[in-house]
Amino acid sequence: KRSIKEALVFAAELLPKLIKEDFEIIDCQEFPYFPCFTAKLYSTCKKRQLVITWHEIWDKYWFQYLGKKGIFGWMVERIVSKLTERNIAVSEKTKKELERMGVKNVRVIPNGIDFKKIDSIKPSEEESDIIFVGRLIKDKNVDILIKAISIVKTEMPDVRCLIVGDGPEREKLTMLVKKLELEKNIKFTGFLENYENVIGLMKSSKVFVLPSTREGFGIVALEANACGLPVITIKHERNASCEFVRDHENGFLCDLSERDVAEKILLGLKKGKSVRKKCVDIARKYDLESIVDMIESFYNEVRS
Known part of the structure; x- marks a missing residue:
């Protein structure tokens, strides 16, 4: 099983490096969750837009993966889903799962290949x-x-x-x-x-x-x-x-x-x-050039 400690250490060490920069938009992938809180803190301090890209939703699978301890993963996933109104899902499946969690206006932008x-x-x-x-x-x-x-x-x-x-x-x-x-x-x-x-x-x-x-x-x-x-x-x-x-x-x-x-x-x-x-x-149809155009269009909407 993957280590929670690694995700926590990465999230903690990310902030001092991130805070030195000045980005218009910060896009953070949802997993392993904790860096999303760092990204949220940055976006709040710098008054910048936060986008979270979701690759999948674990939901009840957390309990299958960790047993009773899965409640912590389940809760953190839900908290992360409330951090921003700007969310990207890489598939329709993930979009529907986000919507079941109460997340609205999810944009589907698939992964791309070179x-x-x-x-x-x-x-x-x-x-x-x-x-x-x-x-x-x-x-x-x-x-x-x-x-x-x-x-x-x-x-x-x-x-x-x-x-x-x-x-x-x-x-x-x-x-x-x-x-x-x-x-x-x-x-x-x-x-x-x-x-x-x-x-x-x-x-x-x-x-x-x-x-x-x-x-x-x-x-x-x-x-x-x-x-x-x-x-x-x-x-x-x-x-x-x-x-x-x-x-x-x-x-x-x-x-x-x-x-x-x-x-x-x-x-x-x-x-x-x-x-x-x-x-x-x-x-x-999934070539990176086409996918980048979709992402750029979404970022322009976020900026406006």
Whole structure:
């Protein structure tokens, strides 16, 4: 679990450095909450506008994450939602969750990708059929992907899957791979610091799988689309990547079951080349240049 201490120390050390500057607008992302209070103090002292950008709302998930102690996270999240009337949500899902908390006039501005940079990166020499990129935590449901690979293997004995990332579930997932005798089919790369290496591996794969049930946006799925990969993800109310993954266009939506994920993987491998252009076209709409224009327009409204 992430450390509260780090967030508190960062928030405390931020103020003396921030107060020396004179910004017209200060935009603070909501998580890990405490820097938002520093930003609020700055905006009050300097009489400047405060914008908070929300990537996701945890709400009752706090209790699932921390048990009874989750009440503190739940309360802090709600207090932060009252700090300003200028709020940005990166998805419609997050906007609706903010509105349920009583926040009004939320502007949706999605996350963006550096399309030109992604386009310039060459494919890796290490090829695969399926790739996952993300933290190895329970919400990502990588165990479902591994079980799905076991099913896919019955039709494709040499199927190859890369799992890129690290996290607290790594040991359990490694044991599951051994239990299902998939050592020759699934490779864990661990955490890769170099962004170009990650994109290169995506470009050398055929299908991207994101079996997560909780995504504030799911930018990694958009990056996969930019690499020409159809995205297979879970149809779930807390998975915001469903907002841009269109079923049978730039990807496939499925239930949280290894059998359905396996079926969609096989479908994605079959139709991958035919949907490649659609994947890239949809990802291009989220290029940083377009998103920056949206943010700049919002800032101009805030200034006036």
